Amino acid sequence: xxxxxxxxxxxxxxxxxxxxxxxxxxxxxxxxxxxxxxxxxxxxxxxxxxxxxxxxxxxxxxxxxxxxxxxxxxxxxxxxxxxxxxxxxxxxxxxxxxxxxxxxxxxxxxxxxxxxxxxxxxxxxxxxxxxxxxxxxxxxxxxxxxxxxxxxxxxxxxxxxxxxxxxxxxxxxxxxxxxxxxxxxxxxxxxxxxxxxxxxxxxxxxxxxxxxxxxxxxxxxxxxxxxxxxxxxxxxxxxxxxxxxxxxxxxxx
Numbered sequence: 001x002x003x004x005x006x007x008x009x010x011x012x013x014x015x016x017x018x019x020x021x022x023x024x025x026x027x028x029x030x031x032x033x034x035x036x037x038x039x040x041x042x043x044x045x046x047x048x049x050x051x052x053x054x055x056x057x058x059x060x061x062x063x064x065x066x067x068x069x070x071x072x073x074x075x076x077x078x079x080x081x082x083x084x085x086x087x088x089x090x091x092x093x094x095x096x097x098x099x100x101x102x103x104x105x106x107x108x109x110x111x112x113x114x115x116x117x118x119x120x121x122x123x124x125x126x127x128x129x130x131x132x133x134x135x136x137x138x139x140x141x142x143x144x145x146x147x148x149x150x151x152x153x154x155x156x157x158x159x160x161x162x163x164x165x166x167x168x169x170x171x172x173x174x175x176x177x178x179x180x181x182x183x184x185x186x187x188x189x190x191x192x193x194x195x196x197x198x199x200x201x202x203x204x205x206x207x208x209x210x211x212x213x214x215x216x217x218x219x220x221x222x223x224x225x226x227x228x229x230x231x232x233x234x235x236x237x238x239x240x241x242x243x244x245x246x247x248x249x250x251x252x253x
Contacts, residue, residue: 020050023150026058029066031085034058041078055082061149061157063088088155093250094176094199096122098169099239100206103132109144111236115243116148116158124201125163130208136163166203166214170221176201180218181238182225183209190226191245198250202226202242206235 024044028035036044036058044050052073058066065088068080097120102108112123123145127134141160149157170178177200179190190202203210203218210218215225228241 020054020056022048022056023153024056024058025146025150026060026066029058029060029064029085031083034066034068034080034083036078038076041073042075044078045073045075057153059149059155061146061155063090063155065155090156091119091121091250093197093246094121095119095197095243095246096124096201097204097239097242098124098126098166098201099204100128100131100235101125101133101136101163102206102235105133105136107234107236108133108136109141111239112141112144112158112160113148114240116145116154117152118240118243119154119156119247120158120243122159122161124161124169126166126169126203127163128166128205129211129214130206132206134163138162166210167217170203170218170223173201173221175199178218178221178223179203179226179242180210180215180223181205181228181242182215183232184212184215185225187225187227190228190242193226197246200246202246204235204239204242 024036025040026034026036044056050056050070050073052070055067055069058068065086067084067086069082071079071081073079097115099108099111102111108125115123125136138160145157145160149155177195177197179200180203181190182205203223205214219225228238228245233241
């Protein structure tokens, strides 16, 4: 994991406790100031009961990380000393998964959680002919992604886009590798395709799959049909498989 140090404050506190294993979300990070939402302060103070003089790690979800020592903390505010700010490299690939939200929203949230842990750039919820859900709560999905980012100790939170009609979306997409997981015809396995995945979009349909009309429309706009293997997968599982296939092509470890 590559990081570059930006700069740090000159303030130092004696008897600093060892750095915590937790990641916390900061709305803004710079060398002189770190801004946290009130609910994050409450979580640190009341739930985890972290005290002053503890050194913690924070990220803004945009690849900026701070190591900072808590100077003072209460249920309403927190201040820091000895702030070190680093810039972590973003994902070495760009991946958008366009996916139909599941009828059971817990399954869709599970996809967002696991895709965030693996590494994904953007999630585009789509409405299709066979969609089971046409409404989502963006605030809830953002919280799921944020929690997964912190739990997996990543500095990048994927962008979750507003729900969009499939046909509107495929017309909008330009200049990238375009794939659609389609069951209606024999297709090459995504994992066995030869070529460059560095900037890719993979479309995943609802439980009923994409209709033949939707496939032909996507195909006319540059999308290639692909298979995700021999097994018939649930929507959220297919999304995870596609994310992992692309991620593994650029796994630096």
